[in-house]
Amino acid sequence: MVKGAGGKAQAGEFAPWAIVVVAVVGWLVFGGVWFGGTLGAALTGSGWNPPPFVLSTFTTLFTEGTAPLWPGASSAGVVAGIGVVFGGVVALGVLAVRLVLRYASREKGLAGSKEMAAMAPAGIAARARELRPSLKGREHLHPDETGNLLGDLDPKGPELRSSYEDVELDLMAPRAGKSTGIAVPRVLRAQGAVLLTSNKSDVYAVTRAAREEAGRVWTFDPQGIAHTPREMWWDILSDCHTIEGARRLAGHFVASVNDDQSKKDFWISAAQNTLTSLFLAAARGGGSVLDLLGWLADPADRTPVDLLRDVEMVAMAEQLQGTVRGAVETRDGIYETARQCVACLLDPEIVKWVTPDPALPQFKPHEHVLAKDTLYLLSKDGGGSAAGVIAGLADATMRAGVIAAERMGGRLDPPMTAVLDEAANVCRISDLPDLYSHFGSRGINVVTLLQSYRQGSRVWGEAGMDALWSAATIKLLGAGLDDADFVEKVSKLVGNQDVKTASWSRSKDGTSRSYSYRLDPVLPADKIRALPKGTALLLATGVRPALIRLRPWYKEPDAGAISAAAKAETAAITERAARAWAGSAAAPVESASRWQRDAVSLRKP
Template identity: 45%
Template structure:
């Protein structure tokens, strides 16, 4: 019979156990009497006795019990005590050496060891990352801080170096709730960004942990119409400002339509509703009106005002299209207008529309934001409320940064970091997968954090999500990936390795041993799903996958400062909630 008894190679090849036993037994006897002789010499030195020369005569006297003649003048009890001490010390050394060696022997089935030899990660290590940062950022001179060379992805497992994403990388991360999305990614990335930052979230913890520290770098802009932080409104933004082309208006309308919960309705009436909102937005922008006027026009499908305004502004073709929608079949017109009203329901909420209509408060300027080191926090509890405005503001700020990068020769310096936590829920930008193709080359580093691959598919479709996956140069897969499809695909991408298997055969009273190699996955899908919190699988363009330990903010050297700022702002949230 034959059975696999484990992956490690055998200690005694070809069943030569008997020869090894005889060898160890013979030398064991010599070592035993040698230990006694050494113990006697030590005891004799302590008590002034003598010891016979080591040899067969000495061993024979010990065997016969004539210890007085084996070590004259030396107490036998002292010899026994010294021997016991030496034996204990020898055992301690042997055990320590054994564990030292065993701990450093690579396990053939250990994925960390299998992925450790990865030359493709050389460009992510600190020295190469610093060199890359100096090439991408001409403004860097003199000593470079870790936050200047890129975004820290994590430490390579088994005491490896910290790996960095450069300022031309694009990142997508898949992490389940409570698996370190905020503590290991969002907070560290917001704090380490050298330039402007856009950060989205559906909770207050990101703002509480970073706002005070980011205020030292520039102005902090908090967009919180749903009062997640219970802070008062301190500014407003005009989404119609600078809206002068049909393309820009159509893009703004797309952020609203993409939030319609009913996918069937969105697919059926969505394009027409987007065209309708496009016309109404451009009519309002070209005539100096506001979002409040757009909300009123949506309630009166037959009102001719937006058509007249478009014609007066020179958009005759768009005016004709709007007139056709207004004069079409009642059922069709009502379906289009109802879908548009559903998409623009944020404009029905006074607490939300006050953020995008004129007031005495300071106005947010995307162009000035892209040129500084300010921080923009965009908070919303769900996509049914302020999500379209969050997507629109994020998109507007990124496009302003792109234009500034073009004026600077093609790349923004210092770079902009865009941390999109809960992107699939509160920051749905329709062409984000396409933007991934060129944002990195403009010095804009997007970090899209999703709970699963399927969550991205629901927003951008199979083709769009595949495009984002392919365009992202750094992919981080953390704990809690419960998608069987993604786990299987990742197991394939990680690859396979050869594992030695020892087989023992018994026949005719004799045993024989054979070592064979078996090809198996380095990381099985179940192992990817069971990644512990604080660890992640990193897929970097041009290199093999790697296992990394994430870097939570509470283990950084600034942990005390972050915690103090967090506690202070959390008290403000509690006070605001109590009012």
């Protein structure tokens, strides 16, 4: 009974408003008929002669037709005018409803266009002029000259870009748009040198033709991901003339077999020290990778110790000799661990990419970063991958960019783009979290793509991944993030909002309405996990989180030409793969004998 009485009270409270609404609607309908009929009569040649704006006019229209109200006017013209007016009103009403629904469906508590003004076209163009001296004085800039395209602010824009001092970390599940919405657009729109790592040929196939128009394309494909013929070589020992360079290269090989950099045991650390000494000896003594493999195979070989003494690296020579003269079990354990770290170099197909070849051009990182060339680094996942080599070349190229930036006054112009796709699998740079912010200040735009936060933690450890997360000034979180703890933390970062709730109460004095407020998450964990494909949550330094829509390359105006080039490149890859498989099946004995010959000649005579 109380509930029914409360309902009647509520209905009575809204009754005056219902009367007002009916009156307004009636007035609008009458006004539309009056104006539309007069407009139709005027347009059909009868002049502007409106009937009286009284209720009897409406009655006359329905009882006697249009002739008494608009004498001499065509009835069809009058009706058409009324239809046009009401059609326009309906169209405007539909548009208004759509705008209201769009606003209502927008997630409250997220950043809007005003808050993202610094990343919008005008703001990012002003920032680009500050960071790039070459743009000063130019009135009109191409959008790609001003920053890196992130996507469009949901729901209606504008487009948002990161600046050339931002470094980015993107977390998305497979098939969530990492390649089509991030990697490919970054490579295609890059203004300077480009570095891309990947374990697939899809980004390579889509972007190669366009990047050939910008500059030279270098493809480092030792494991036949794209089945490209070898047309380059890189001196893997070029940066090993210093202890720092040798240690960094050794660290890349160790990281390729060690999942958590924060958990290095004795054997891993000792193996890295030994590899550092051997890389240094090979580089300073004029040796090669094949010499290093020979020294690893025979720990009793004193050649690396003598080479280090000859170049006055006495401390390193003593340390290596101490390892060699230690207990046999310990020495063999250290050397076996080191052999496992560089096991990929036992493959002749990989070694020939990193040893001098006078018949082919040499890739030189310090020249690459000053041009508009593109370097594709392709490697497989899992056992036998060339991840250590890929990480070494990627690191050498980015460090060359740092040196070039210092010589240019502190920042590369145009900036260099480094897209580290599948970074946790094929490009494990152990100190990447520490280098992240440094790269941004040098005009090196690094984009690290991972499938999840936990994947990064397995490579860099919890502390390292936390450092990488903190150092990234731009973070994109896409669809399919299933780590409950991580998604819950992101929900807390997005924040809470006040939710208004109405409640009704009835007393002897009548019915009253009151409101209460509660704090609810702006984006609960389940909504973050269920982000639609093609959208991403943008976390940028200094502003509230925003929801953006990615811009896949195939939806851009020039997608037709890019798609045609991609199909042609994919067909070429397929043809090369078929020839490679046919050749390997036809001559398995020859392949085995060639491997044996290369293994026998590990050391130079």
